[in-house]
Amino acid sequence: MKVSNSLSAQKLAGKIPEALGREIDIFETELILRKQGKLEERVFAETRLRRGAYGQRYDNGQRSDGARVQEMRYPSGDLTKGPMTMWDAPGMQRIKVPGGGLTVDQLETVAQLAEEYSDGIAHVTTRQDFQLHYIHIEDTPAIMRRLAAVGITTREACGNSVRNITACPYAGVCRDEVFDVTPYAQASFRFLLGHPDVQNFGRKFKPAFSGCAQHACGLTNLHDIGFIATTRQENGVEKRGFVTVVGGGLGAVPYNAKLLDSFVPVEEMLPITQAVSRVFARLGEKKNRSRARIKFLVQDLGIEKFRQLVAEERKTLPYDPRWTELVKDAEAFQESASRPGGELPAALGPEGFDRWARTNLRPQKQDGYTVATVALPLGDITANQLRALVDVVRKYTKDTVRSTVEQNFVIRWVSRKDLPELYQALDAVGLGDPGAGAIVDIVTCPGTDTCKLGISSSRGLAAELHKRLTEKQFQFDQAVENLHIKISGCFNSCGQHHVCDLGFYGVSRKMGGFAVPHFQVVLGGEWEHNGGTYGTPIVAVPSKRIPEVVSRLTEKYVLMRTEGETFKDFAKRTGKVQLKAMLEDLTKPPADPRDRSLFSDWGDPREYTLGDMGTGECAGEVVSPVEFELAAAEREVFEAQVALDNGKIDEAGKTAYLSMVHGARALVKLMNPLISDDPDQILSEFKTRYFDTQKFWDPFAGGKFANYLFDAHQKVGQPHTEDSSRYLIDEAQLFIDAAHSCYNQLGTTVTV
Amino acid sequence: MDFQHLNVKLFVDGTEAALEPLVPIFHRWIQNKPLEELLLDVADYRHVYDGPGVILIGHQANYSLDNTDGRLGILYNRKAGFEGTNQDRLQQATRAALVAEQKLETEEKVPGIHFPGKEIQLVINDRFIAPNTLETRAAFEPELKSFGDKLFGAGNYSAVYESDPRKRFGVTLTASRPVSAQELLANLSS
Numbered sequence: 001m002k003v004s005n006s007l008s009a010q011k012l013a014g015k016i017p018e019a020l021g022r023e024i025d026i027f028e029t030e031l032i033l034r035k036q037g038k039l040e041e042r043v044f045a046e047t048r049l050r051r052g053a054y055g056q057r058y059d060n061g062q063r064s065d066g067a068r069v070q071e072m073r074y075p076s077g078d079l080t081k082g083p084m085t086m087w088d089a090p091g092m093q094r095i096k097v098p099g100g101g102l103t104v105d106q107l108e109t110v111a112q113l114a115e116e117y118s119d120g121i122a123h124v125t126t127r128q129d130f131q132l133h134y135i136h137i138e139d140t141p142a143i144m145r146r147l148a149a150v151g152i153t154t155r156e157a158c159g160n161s162v163r164n165i166t167a168c169p170y171a172g173v174c175r176d177e178v179f180d181v182t183p184y185a186q187a188s189f190r191f192l193l194g195h196p197d198v199q200n201f202g203r204k205f206k207p208a209f210s211g212c213a214q215h216a217c218g219l220t221n222l223h224d225i226g227f228i229a230t231t232r233q234e235n236g237v238e239k240r241g242f243v244t245v246v247g248g249g250l251g252a253v254p255y256n257a258k259l260l261d262s263f264v265p266v267e268e269m270l271p272i273t274q275a276v277s278r279v280f281a282r283l284g285e286k287k288n289r290s291r292a293r294i295k296f297l298v299q300d301l302g303i304e305k306f307r308q309l310v311a312e313e314r315k316t317l318p319y320d321p322r323w324t325e326l327v328k329d330a331e332a333f334q335e336s337a338s339r340p341g342g343e344l345p346a347a348l349g350p351e352g353f354d355r356w357a358r359t360n361l362r363p364q365k366q367d368g369y370t371v372a373t374v375a376l377p378l379g380d381i382t383a384n385q386l387r388a389l390v391d392v393v394r395k396y397t398k399d400t401v402r403s404t405v406e407q408n409f410v411i412r413w414v415s416r417k418d419l420p421e422l423y424q425a426l427d428a429v430g431l432g433d434p435g436a437g438a439i440v441d442i443v444t445c446p447g448t449d450t451c452k453l454g455i456s457s458s459r460g461l462a463a464e465l466h467k468r469l470t471e472k473q474f475q476f477d478q479a480v481e482n483l484h485i486k487i488s489g490c491f492n493s494c495g496q497h498h499v500c501d502l503g504f505y506g507v508s509r510k511m512g513g514f515a516v517p518h519f520q521v522v523l524g525g526e527w528e529h530n531g532g533t534y535g536t537p538i539v540a541v542p543s544k545r546i547p548e549v550v551s552r553l554t555e556k557y558v559l560m561r562t563e564g565e566t567f568k569d570f571a572k573r574t575g576k577v578q579l580k581a582m583l584e585d586l587t588k589p590p591a592d593p594r595d596r597s598l599f600s601d602w603g604d605p606r607e608y609t610l611g612d613m614g615t616g617e618c619a620g621e622v623v624s625p626v627e628f629e630l631a632a633a634e635r636e637v638f639e640a641q642v643a644l645d646n647g648k649i650d651e652a653g654k655t656a657y658l659s660m661v662h663g664a665r666a667l668v669k670l671m672n673p674l675i676s677d678d679p680d681q682i683l684s685e686f687k688t689r690y691f692d693t694q695k696f697w698d699p700f701a702g703g704k705f706a707n708y709l710f711d712a713h714q715k716v717g718q719p720h721t722e723d724s725s726r727y728l729i730d731e732a733q734l735f736i737d738a739a740h741s742c743y744n745q746l747g748t749t750v751t752v
Numbered sequence: 753m754d755f756q757h758l759n760v761k762l763f764v765d766g767t768e769a770a771l772e773p774l775v776p777i778f779h780r781w782i783q784n785k786p787l788e789e790l791l792l793d794v795a796d797y798r799h800v801y802d803g804p805g806v807i808l809i810g811h812q813a814n815y816s817l818d819n820t821d822g823r824l825g826i827l828y829n830r831k832a833g834f835e836g837t838n839q840d841r842l843q844q845a846t847r848a849a850l851v852a853e854q855k856l857e858t859e860e861k862v863p864g865i866h867f868p869g870k871e872i873q874l875v876i877n878d879r880f881i882a883p884n885t886l887e888t889r890a891a892f893e894p895e896l897k898s899f900g901d902k903l904f905g906a907g908n909y910s911a912v913y914e915s916d917p918r919k920r921f922g923v924t925l926t927a928s929r930p931v932s933a934q935e936l937l938a939n940l941s942s
Contacts, residue, residue, distance in 0.1 A: 003756040003833040004880035011880050058793065065783040072792060074811060088811060090792065108918065115920060116757075116877055119795050119814065120804040134795070134809055136831070142880075377799045384802065384820065387918055430801020449795070463799050603796050605776040 001088075001136040002117070008142035012149050020148040023155060027051055028141040035079065035087075045082030052094035052157030053140045055082065056133065056450045059089035066606035081137050090134040092450060093117075093143055094157040098189035099167035099182055099209070100128035100402035104390045105150045107401070111386035113143055122386060124379040126443060126496050127206070128166050128403045129157065133450050155193060160201045162192045162277075167209040168217035169402040169410045172335055173364040173371060177211030178229035179240055181218075183330030184269055185209040190326050191270050192277075200281040202292035206249075207273070210530055213243070219405060219531040221257050222248045222499060224294045225276055228530065232263055241265045246276060246306065247298030250493035252704070253730040254534040255295040258303040260310065270323040275313040279306070290704030299727075335413065338398040341368020342417030349420040355474070356423055356434040364412070370419060372411045373436035374426060378444060378462055379407030381431075388429040396422050405496070406443055408436055439476065439483045439554075440469045443496060447489025447506065448601065453700050454489035456506030456517040456543050460602025462487050468547055480554045483567055484527050487519070491734055497522050499531040501567040502550060507540050507737045508608075508744060510627065511589045515744045517543040517601040517608045520733075523553070523579060524571030536571070536641065537733055538579050542598045545586045552582060576641055626743055629666030630736060633659045637732045644725050653720030656732040660709040663739040667696065670746070683713055696742045705731075705738035753891040755838045755882060758845035759875040759922075761818060761825040762853050762933075766865040770824070771798050771806050773861040774817055778808040786855060788848070789813050813845075815852050817865070826853045826867065829877060842874070842899040843940050850933045850940075857933075869931035872903075875914075875922035884921040889913060892921070900925055903939055 009025070016024075030047050033039040061072045074088035081087050095110065110130055114122045117139050118132040125131055135143070144154055156162055167185035171177060188207060192198055198205065210218020210228045220226025227242035241263045248257030264272050276294075283301075285292040298306050349357070362371045374389065381389075393401050393411060400412040414422055426432040435441050442465055445451065447458030465485065473481070488495035488505040497503030503522035508515055518540040525535030541549055561570045571579060590598065601608055636659035644652035661679045664686040668675045671689050675682060690696035691706045698704060708731035720728070778794045785791065789810035797803045805824075807816040811832070818827035828849035834841045853867045874896075876882035882892070900909050904927050914922040 001832050002878060002880075003754070004878050007880045063782075063792070066779060067783060070782070072790065072811075074790065090809065112879060116879060119797075119807055119809070120818075120820070121797060121800065134793075134814075380797065380800050380803075382800060382803050382820070460796075463796075466799065603775065605779055 002139050002142060005138060005142045008145045012145050015149040016145055017148065017151075020153055021145070023051075023153075024141055024144045024148060027144070031138065031141065034081065041080045041082055041085075045085065046159060048081065048137065048140070050156055050159035050161060051140070051144065052096065052154035053135070053137060054092040054094060054158055055085045055452060056090050056092050057448065057452050057454065059086055059091065059452070060084045061086040061089060064606060064609045087137060091137055091140075093132045093135045093140060093154065094125075095130040095132070095147060095152060095154055096157045096164045097128050097130060097152075097403050098165050099171070099185040100169050100404060101182070101186075102401050102403065103150070103399045104394055104401075106147075106152055107386050107390050107393075109146055109150045109152075111383040111390075113146060114386070115383045117143055120382055121380050122383075123446070124376060124381070124403050124407045124409070126405050126407060126445065126494060127164050128169075128405055129164050130403070131446070133446075153193065156198075158204075160203055161205065162195075162198045163204050163206045165189045165192070165207045165209070166218070166223075166405060168211045168215075169404045170217060170362065170371060170412075171209070171211050173366060173369070173412050174211055174215075174217075175363065175365040176215060177365075178231055179211065181209040181211050181227065181229050182335075183333065184227065184242075184266060184327065186333075187270065187326035187330040188273060190330075191322055192273065195274070195277075197274055197277045197281065201277075202284045202286035203289060203294075205277070205280065205294065214529060216499075216527040216529075216531065217405075219496075219499065220245055220248070221529070221531040222250050222254065222496070223257060224249060225260075225273060226257055226530070227264075227269060230263060239265060242269055244269075244272060247295045247303070248531075249293050249295040250496060250498055251293065251295075252290075252491045252493070252701070252734050253727055254493065254498045255299065255727070256534070258298055258306075260303070260307055266327055267324050270326065271314060271317055271320070272310065274317060274320075275310045278313050278317075279309045283309070288707065290701060290707060299723075335400050336398060337366075337369060337413040337415065339396060339415045339418060341366065342415050343368070344416045344419060350424045350427070352427060352432065352434070353420055353423050356427075356432055357419065359434045359438055360436040361419070366413075368416055369412075370414050370416050372414050372419070372422060372426075373404075374409040374411065374431045375433045375436040375441050376408050376431075377433070377466055378442070378459055385429050385431055388425070389431060392422060392425050395425075406437060406441060408441070435470070435473055435481075437484075438473075438481050439485060440466060440473050442466050442469075442485045442487065443500070444487040445489050445494035447487075447495075448604070451489055451494075453492055454506060455491075455508055456489060456519055457601040457603055458487040458489035458495055458504075458506060460604060461504065461519065461543060461546055464602050465547060465550060469550075477558045479561065479567075480558060483554065485550070491737070496531075497525075498534040499525045499527050500535065501525065501527075501571075502553065503535045504546060506543075508741055509540055509542075510740065510744055511542075511598065512593065514599050515608055516598050519543055519546050520737075521546075521549055521583065524568045526568050533568070536576060537730075538576055539583050539587060540737075541583060541586045543601050544598050548586060549583055553579075556582060576638065576645060580638065626666050626670055629669070630663055630739055630743065633663035633666065633739070634733075634736045636662060637729060637736060640725075640729045640732065644722070644729060649722050649725050650720050653725035653728050656725065656728040657712045657716065659732045660712060660735045663736050664690075664709060667739060667742060679713065679716075683709065690742065695746070696738065698738060698741070705735045708732070708735050753838075753882070753888070755841060755876050755892065755895065756833050757830055757877040757881070758841055759827060759829045759873075759877045760845045760849040761827045761873040761875070762849050762867050763823055763825040763871040763873070764817075764853070764865050764867045766824050766863070768798070768805075768819065768824070770862050770865045771817055771819075773859070773863070774806040774856075777856075777859050777862065778806065778815075781808060787815070787852065813848065815848075817856075824865075825873070826856065828852065838895045839898055842895065843902075845874075846872070846899075846903065847937060847940055850937050854933050867933055869927060869933065869936065871924055871926050873922060873924045875920050877920060879920060882921040884914060884917050884919060888921050892923075896923060902942075903936060904928075904931065905939075
């Protein structure tokens with residue numbers, strides 16, 4: 001929408017690498033063709049997604065204002081930028097930052113773009129990217145050109161291709177790393193960008209690099225392909241390689257990555273990635289998007305078969321000199337300090353320095369140097385703060401700043417003797433908050449603020465928790481201070497709620513006939529060991545009561561834990577039944593029926609709606625039979641989890657399946673009160689009455705959740721494994737959540 | 753030079769406490785449509801230090817109670833182009849900011865927000881059109897004089913330009929005496 005958009009190519013002539021410039025010119029042409037109606041909207045949607053230009057909430061042109069659904073009548077009328085996506089509606093531009101590495105020029109440019117095209121804020125994501133919100137689609141070529149002029153491409157930031165390649169932000173300076181993975185992450189980025197073998201995926205593909213197995217930083221366990229640095233001796237020479245894993249992923253149902261190879265030499269890293277990509281492109285699901293991630297392919301084939309296919313594919317690859325050239329080029333780069341190392345000055349630091357130093361500093365393996373973390377509340381930073389950060393980085397280091405998956409920045413190679421001054425400079429612009437990586441440093445996805453898929457306000461909740469926890473942070477028991485909280489606005493896990501101590505993801509429930517925003521409480525996940533284990537869903541609690549959940553659980557943990565016991569072990573030892581019992585009262589409706597405090601979400605005064613459509617009001621109803629039966633189905637999911645915890649694997653799987661059958665029956669009964677208990681009949685009627693009519697249908701996940709039930713029904717009689725039971729329990733929970741949503745959307749209650 | 757995408761910030765008396773009630777107020781404005789622009793959403797950045805505060809996102813423009821540089825002010829950010837002359841654009845953006853300010857001051861629940869009519873900041877939010885250089889300043893100065901004389905009266909204000917070349921081109925006008933929003937609007941209409 002900027003009047004100056006037509007000037008961008010001319011103003012930046014000679015500053016943009018030719019290949020990047022050509023790409024952007026092509027996109028600009030496609031934009032013009034779409035405006036002229038000469039490019040189909042679906043095609044344009046995929047093309048803009050592949051350049052990181054995303055939609056945002058309300059871009060279908062409708063928004064509930066709290067009383068009714070408003071139509072947004074944009075000047076461009078019915079012109080769209082994708083299916084049900086209005087041309088003029090604000091969007092989001094994702095900016096890839098491979099390995100999180102940023103130069104000062106890049107930071108300055110992002111600051112400028114945030115001011116001129118966005119709302120003044122640059123947001124750091126859980127995959128080390130930036131996001132700018134409220135962007136007009138017509139501004140995106142100019143934005144891309146300005147980024148290209150400082151060496152950033154937005155190509156494949158979104159869409160069915162290779163997304164940002166993340167890497168440990170301490171790579172190269174970490175005391176525990178096996179070796180610096182930075183050059184390999186960079187080589188991987190350069191090799192895969194636009195590669196023909198990654199253009200035909202059914203879904204996104206996310207690689208990650210980690211320098212060690214024991215810490216969190218690379219999170220390889222939850223990535224499509226993960227590389228963990230390792231070495232071995234060959235003929236008396238230490239050889240670098242990677243433990244390589246595939247098929248991890250969060251999403252609605254989290255999967256642990258499986259071991260592909262315990263040692264892939266560095267020169268094989270790129271061809272193996274290429275071989276995996278080819279197998280994924282060839283055999284991965286393309287029609288059913290809810291099963292199109294590589295994790296499902298690995299699960300369905302089994303890792304043995306997958307490994308065999310990759311090995312066979314590897315043999316067919318034509319030699320590509322870039323496999324080694326890119327690695328050698330990248331290895332040639334070495335970071336260094338700009339100032340001599342030293343020791344912390346003996347004199348007292350500025351006020352607040354000691355508190356900040358306790359949580360925000362990490363000694364480097366290079367003597368005399370430290371990594372300083374800049375903690376960003378909710379991952380947000382202003383243009384002025386970015387410029388101030390640039391000044392700090394320029395003064396004290398040599399462009400050695402990286403974004404992190406905890407939505408912060410780390411400044412590497414800071415001489416210890418510069419720390420007090422550096423802190424003062426950061427603090428002066430609001431970048432000196434202590435508590436990095438601690439309980440106050442909450443990770444959250446954008447949620448209902450801007451994401452079309454958001455169910456509950458993850459950022460609203462995070463802001464409230466951050467405020468309350470910050471007020472109390474210096475009173476915390478050390479064990480509580482070190483806990484991690486992560487929040488996702490929905491089941492898609494962009495907030496990574498599975499890999500933390502206290503995780504929350506948005507769900508919807510009905511209370512008294514009204515839709516109420518809730519969060520499912522997920523406890524005892526593991527951040528360490530590359531996101532080693534996933535948390536367990538316990539119970540859904542109204543959004544406005546989550547601060548009480550945090551308060552209660554942390555208090556119980558302090559009171560009940562054994563010496564040195566982690567929260568993960570505490571949660572496991574306590575067990576799901578007890579944990580649920582601790583929170584059960586918080587799930588009940590308010591005692592006073594006039595209390596409407598639960599019916600809006602954090603930071604949003606509007607009456608909560610699901611999908612921004614108004615919900616029906618039912619006067620006089622108590623609890624409907626459907627709600628009774630859905631509650632019973634949800635209880636069965638819980639029982640399935642308990643069975644699994646007790647080692648009753650087959651029972652767990654069967655119970656999870658039956659919970660879905662019973663959930664389906666609850667809905668079928670609304671239309672056919674005489675439905676039998678026969679699963680075949682239930683599923684047949686569920687399919688006809690709900691699936692085929694798209695009543696049981698998520699606006700963005702489509703028929704994904706119903707397919708969980710259909711798939712499970714097909715596999716009845718097959719023995720369960722621990723993994724398959726666990727996945728089925730997660731799927732059953734999501735099915736029940738979806739059944740609630742379906743029921744809410746129907747707006748129908750029946751008085752008991 | 754065509755100076756588009758004007759940002760006008762009216763510096764106000766008040767504290768960050770004024771930000772919280774703005775969230776429901778801006779949501780209500782989306783519902784009631786009291787402003788010319790198509791209003792779309794509310795963005796809450798109260799958690800950000802010296803940040804954009806609370807923003808009412810519109811299609812043609814955003815309105816906000818902005819706290820950049822630790823100075824609270826009602827900010828009008830014109831995003832869409834505006835036809836006419838530079839004077840038309842300066843007046844349109846200033847008028848929109850003043851109208852929004854008046855509406856906010858009448859809102860009961862906004863504690864202590866008051867525009868004393870002393871300082872107004874003008875920024876051109878487009879570095880392609882108006883890089884922060886001496887050339888831009890030379891082209892802008894006659895426009896500013898015409899506009900400032902109309903708004904405050906000749907000789908009744910001073911102007912200080914943004915000196916940091918990394919920041920956007922802008923100028924802060926300081927009136928020699930406080931002028932009410934009503935009077936400024938009347939001056940713009942005369």
